[in-house]
Amino acid sequence: MKKLSVIVPAYNEEESVEIFIEEFLKQTSQLPLEKNFYFINDGSTDNTLQIIKKLSAKYNYVNYISFSRNFGKEAALLAGLKSCDGDYVTVMDVDLQDPPEMLNEMYKKIVEGYDVVGTRRVNRDGEPIIRSIFARMFYKLINRISSTEMVDGARDFRLMTRQVVDNLLLLQENNRFSKGLFSWVGFNVTYLEYKNRERVAGETSWSFLKLFRYSVDGIVNFSEVPLSIATYIGLFSFLGSIILSIFFGVKTVVFGDSVQGFPTLVILLLLLGGLQLLSLGIIGKYIAKIFLETKKRPNYIIKESNIKNLF
Template sequence: MDGEIVLKLSIVVPAYNEEETLELFVSEVNKQTEKLPLEKTFYFINDGSVDNTLGILKKLSVNKNIKYISFSKNFGKEAALLAGLREADGDYITVMDADLQDPPVMLNEMYTKIQEGFDIVGTCRVSRDGEPPIRSFFAKTFYKIINKISDTEMVDGVRDFRLMTRQVVDSILKLKENNRFSKGIFSWVGFKTTYLPYENRERVAGTTSWSFFGLLKYSIDGIVNFSEAPLNIATFVGFVSFLTSCLLSLFYLVKTLIFGDAVQGFPTLIVLILLLGGLQLLSIGIIGKYIAKIFLETKKRPNYIIKESNIKSN
């Protein structure tokens, strides 16, 4: 009908070496969401891919509803998410991975939940089938730790895949920090939120770009960005070490005065020196991590550099 207002859905998709999945992804999303009363626009962010991802995106962009941004190099998923959210102009915005591990069919239920009054409808995996056991163990451990030491709650198994209202995304974009941890940011901004559970899915093609150590670094960044607990631990360790040394000094002084025993035990002394030295280095390392974050923030470097895009500048 003429004059009818059509609401828009922006689909933000970071992509790194996803040449095998892009066409499948677009086809599956269109198929599974064809009944949604929303005008869909895809925002693909090519995060410095070294395969033919950019070529595929240019091919797909003959469809006016497919936009792409290509970075000058690999800046990481956080930068890609930020770029996509900045460009997305929909009334509703979803973040998805191109490998179809985020089931497009869930967008229908997510939209229904939004209509019920929720501002954010997220997803969380109820299983980690197909994932290496050691990765699952450390992932579960991370969520247990972060929820104990941070005021920002993060649901175990939560994914970046979520549907958000315009107001939520505008609030996220007000956070100007360079060192970003989106899972924490999505939770920190608040708003009425619910999570939909689903079974873990394998990639439809290609291989993951996340290594174990990459995920470990990402987890450490999350802890540093959303908790002061490591600094408190460093302070506590320093205090306990100082108190222990005072008590031991007093003990050996009294023992010598009463029994006339000379202080012995050079192996013990060496062990204590190494122990205290290690604790000091650990504490300095923790403090250094926070200082490094401050250093990076003060530089005010851009999160990413766009090499080319088919999105017209406003």
């Protein structure tokens, strides 16, 4: 029987872990695959790790990795992909916002010949309105300025073949944006749609600010257009200054009108100063990414695990 590896990042999810396993096994009982769970404890400060360890002692199909601190979901996904050995791999949230029963249909699509079967939400019911608006804006923007298409509403929840996972692991960058990486590797992909679900328990650790920063990282990682914007700002500012110089020079010589110096000077200084700072900020973001990449720091540090040959 072929294996299914289930990668589950967890950060302060003590209320959800046991519910997740119970519901997953119930909803996928007809799936003709041997199931193995890979819980990634991302520096939880509650009893998440203790609950996972209790389950791993009870069931031999429950594996876990525990980080030395919180490294973020991207690091947890990478750790799961590196440690799993299944013929098929799925990534799921422990809060059951990713419906486990969809794996039955996803597996059928894999059997039909697809390499990746992703999922996308057709609505965002239950989310704050401002978050939904910004999410839609992000997908519209990223698909305009990036050559890597990202599906609006797509989740990390997907079923992949071993070949896809092996190629994802060839991407060694430290600044990771999985939604973009999943799209970048290509292969034969299809998506299944579903309506948004509420968390089964607990509260999300994703604040609006964290999501905003995450979206900025996605834009920087998968588009060079912001750098071009900084260049165009400089070009238009230069051309604008030439045009204004000619205009006021001609006006003074021909009509004898003196230029109102103080207001004009203040406006130009504020305009050019703001444009320069904006351009420097854009360039600085890219330089910061380069700086982090050159350090070659590991994406995460494992404190403990029950997976053999991991260390």
